[in-house]
Amino acid sequence: MTTKEHISELKKQGNGAIKTLINKQKNSKEIVYILENLGYLPQTFDTEWMPTYLTHKNKDVRLWTVKTLGKIKKEENAELLFNLFEKENTTEVKREIVSSIGRMRLNTSVNGLFDILNDKDPKIVVQAIRALLVFKGEKEVDKKLKHLINHKNEMISSIIYKEYFSKEDINITTQKHSESYEFLRNKVILGDTRDVLREIPDESFHLTFTSPPYYNARDYSIYESYQEYLDFLEEVFSLTYQKTKEGRFLIVNTSPIIIPRISRQHSSKRYPIPFDIHHFLVKMGWEFIDDIIWMKPESSVKNRIGGFMQHRKPLAYKPNSVTEYLMVYRKKTSKLLDWNMKQYDKSIVDESKVNGDYESSNVWQISPKYDKVHSAVFPVELCKRVIMYYSYKGDLVFDPFGGSGTFGRTAKDLERYFFLTEKESKYFEYMKTFLKKDTLFNEKATEFLELSEFIKKRKGSK
């Protein structure tokens, strides 16, 4: 029987002595015992004998060989482990393989680890995440890891949340449900909405209403692929979820879009955006409440039916699209709407009541609005209804894709506070021009800030 003392004695004798000892063993338990007691190994340690043991019939021998190999940081060792990962059939050894690859902290392992993120075993994925977090801050690594925020395994999504989406220096709110942070009120921030959202406390907004950029249909929306576009929206709405108060609403205005054909030999392609975003919104916790149809006069939309009108041939029927969706979601809570309403003083409830005419069906007939600078602006009437039906006076409402700022101006008109983000400086500057025209969107109360200025202000406000 080999002893610990004997093993450390052999280690001191240099390369080859351990190899000879292991090769002499007939019994798997003995091999495991030696490997288990090797302890620290110098980077010059001879690993040439190990591949045989990586495919040993005894699982524990394989496990301990993997652990031992992981102690020597070498690209060829990582490569051996990646190859073994493909062949190994026990979860325990597979996990250890990923953990050992991680311990080597090799830059060259990053792509291989990306592949492992798709593994079905959440514990293996966690090991890969841990290994990749060593490279946190590298663009590609951050991108891949952030996508896991909506992983179906709760452990994985919460690790990603903690690493990327929660800010320890931001107070998780203890404020009253009806209140909002002063530093968020009536602000327009120039920047990618995701970067801005990461800078604000959880549970800040009472309502979000937005019309996301259309997939590659306009100049401000260029994405490499439809999947990349959907991933982008998923990230935005997941962050919005965190920043929304308990039981409050998100209303997303979208419609299927069409990318025109490039020539008569090709067909155009239609993308069903509302249907493709719905499933991930629900998965991240948004509870589906309603679908409201925004219906426009037929004379105001692009004519697609012209060809059919002439030839009348079945299959080539292309109706004019006069509708868009307003998909209504509520942040998951066990509390009833009554609870939300009871958070307000009676005077606010009374003042916020929707008096007079209101829309009783889910089909809202509203004409679109045309704007000389921005190609896709909300009509004021649409914003008005959303604000009146889904928020109380004094609430903080949010539009991540601010555009020309219609939602913000209307919110202010209706005595709500707003918070807008917009990535394009052209539209950010355009919003400023309303200051002169619109007394309700006046300079005194509305602040236009770049992201860095906003962060400074936020820190100062604490």
Ligand SMILES: C[S@@+](CC[C@H](N)C(=O)[O-])C[C@H]1O[C@@H](n2cnc3c(N)ncnc32)[C@H](O)[C@@H]1O
């Ligand atoms: C459909 S328009 C919204 C128009 C707006 N509802 C209005 O009434 O003017 C979408 C806007 O999102 C902006 N945008 C696109 N990606 C963004 C991002 N990552 N962060 C912030 N804004 C973005 C675009 O520049 C564009 O102005």
